[in-house]
Amino acid sequence: MKVTNPSRFWLMKTEPEVFSFDDLMRAPRQTTCWEGVRNYQARNMMRDDFKIGDEVLVYHSNAAPPGVAGIARVVREAYPDPAAMDPKSDYFDEKSVAGGQSRWVMVDIQAVAPAKKIVSLDEIRKTPGLEGMLLVKQGQRLSIQPVTPAEWQIIRRLCGLA
DNA sequence: GCCAACGTTGGC
DNA sequence: GCCAACGTTGGC
Numbered sequence: 792m793k794v795t796n797p798s799r800f801w802l803m804k805t806e807p808e809v810f811s812f813d814d815l816m817r818a819p820r821q822t823t824c825w826e827g828v829r830n831y832q833a834r835n836m837m838r839d840d841f842k843i844g845d846e847v848l849v850y851h852s853n854a855a856p857p858g859v860a861g862i863a864r865v866v867r868e869a870y871p872d873p874a875a876m877d878p879k880s881d882y883f884d885e886k887s888v889a890g891g892q893s894r895w896v897m898v899d900i901q902a903v904a905p906a907k908k909i910v911s912l913d914e915i916r917k918t919p920g921l922e923g924m925l926l927v928k929q930g931q932r933l934s935i936q937p938v939t940p941a942e943w944q945i946i947r948r949l950c951g952l953a
Numbered sequence: 954g955c956c957a958a959c960g961t962t963g964g965c
Numbered sequence: 966g967c968c969a970a971c972g973t974t975g976g977c
Binding site for chain 2: 930
């Protein structure tokens with residue numbers, strides 16, 4: 792049987808008050824659509840670069856402490872985010888409606904494993920090898936970021952998932 | 954809740 | 966296409 796390695800690694804931010812890694816663990820098939828991305832750079836990465844099998848660090852922002860809460864994988868590649876067309880959604884986008892279709896896409900991700908303990912932003916800052924992460928660069932607010940294989944291995948270990 | 958650092962919008 | 970005003974993000 793052919794084994795395919797994940798081709799790419801990503802980090803995706805979420806506010807745990809809105810959707811946490813625990814919520815993902817409790818979801819049917821531990822899978823969710825990642826709705827609500829409303830930034831072009833982030834959208835383009837999902838649309839062009841996210842492939843089935845890619846692995847994702849799920850990061851809790853606006854949390855105490857902020858940090859990586861678990862690992863997931865991409866199980867469905869980009870498709871239109873219908874929330875953009877729904878006036879009742881928090882993620883409604885008037886311009887998508889004007890254009891007749893959603894300008895935004897989402898992917899589906901499935902939980903792989905929760906971190907044994909949250910890998911805090913503070914810990915990430917202090918860990919050699921992670922100083923290049925976009926996350927620790929000043930003012931970097933992108934909600935979706937690429938992660939290098941080396942960074943992935945380090946964070947995975949910090950998660951207690953070596 | 955503050956506010957710095959961004960991204961987006963829209964007038965010109 | 967410039968850029969000021971405005972909105973958002975997200976750590977603290």
